[in-house]
Amino acid sequence: MTLYFTKEHEWLRVEGETAIVGITKHAAEELGELVFVETRDAGTVVQAGESIAVVESVKAASDIYAPVDGEVLDNNPQLSDDPARVSSDPEGEGWIVKFRLSNPDQLESLMDADAYAAFIA
């Protein structure tokens, strides 16, 4: 299992060809308490940079972008009833989408935890 981070403040926990995707603690703090999370349907094939989810605070809607090419496999079923879970535990129980990587080589362009910490410092 390897953890990657993006400049758009997402994290990916990669195991083989699948990844769990969420937003970072830093992003969750910036957004404030979330009131709604909507994800693309399972089976949706996307390229890096396309929207895979929308998270909404009281104030605004923000897109979550696919960090790499792939396919949406599943979403976190608990977020429809309790979207604030993303705010309270963004890098754990508040994960958003399960994703199949179609081009794992693209992961090389992402950051590790140390690089991300430096990025947001």
Next chain:
Amino acid sequence: MSADTLLHTPLFTLHEEAGGKMVPFAGYAMPLNYADGIMAEHRHVREHAGLFDVSHMGQVRLRGRSGDGEAAAHALERLVPADIVALKTGRQRYTQFTNEKGGILDDLMVARMGDSLLLVVNAACKDADIAHLQDELADCLVEVLEDRALLALQGPEAEDALAALAPAVRDMKFMDVRDVDVDGALCTISRSGYTGEDGFEISLPAMDASRVARKLLEQPAVKLIGLGARDSLRLEAGMCLYGSDIDETTTPVEAALEWSIQKSRRRGGAREGGFPGAVVILAQLEEGVSRRRVGLLPEGRAPVRGGAPLYADVEFATPLGKVTSGAFGPTVEAPVAMAYVATDYAAPQTPIVAELRGRAVPATVHVLPFVPARFKR
């Protein structure tokens, strides 16, 4: 505008100390929210009392050149559709500056003091409003109160919190205005606000603002509240945001603000018309309008925000209008919105459809406000 050219209100240091997330708003650095976040701040106001810095708003004193308030009231009626002449000393009223087409240049509060009128106008419009007053009311002195701050204390515990410093405010009723000493500061206080709750707006000398704010924050019920919660509170309260829900293209009648146009200014009234766009607005009052501002409750949890198109049908064949403000209502615990729709669809309970990210979201026209007003009448 870059951060270093933003204006600061007299409470800027207090906001920073309190952990305010400062954002640019109408040329000022203003707190969007503090550490608790918008949801918690919103609920705190509905349950206890919240202190807002609204010093960015424009405060203007209007006097007749002869020095009396009566002349100023007659003069201001040339620019607004409300009855200002009948406004008694110590009372305040909501109105709008209109243009020749009946559109709204800004909305404002007007208070009648003994020898003058006090106007509170929107921050983003204040320069234009002041120029408008100076251009159109040559018979008046327009004094911009640059050295005064404005605080709003809102919520069911606002009266107790303010009365601890100024007991006289307990006797005030909704829309009363009085000069009151608060901790040695000469304040002009109105019992009004922008949240739907009981509360006060406190105009005071800039040099006293931080001290009085800190005194109010010593009360256990009182917390600082940012602009984010101010917006969700006013939306639940059904109150318009200038630039979103009303602007130069919407008339007071389309905006469902005809309650703010008294009989004396309508057809057959003692001082009928005489304000910009009166021909349009007075006709609309009698003949109706083709679109109206309404409340909207979208189904589900997804907020439907400003700009979302509205239709009569899920095929998006019959456009009805669009959403002008939308958010998640923390007290309603559901998405809430305001919109303009074709008048045939403006009755409460009418089912319509909003387009959200290409999908059809069913929504129901809802009477405003979403949360019952708790003014002390």
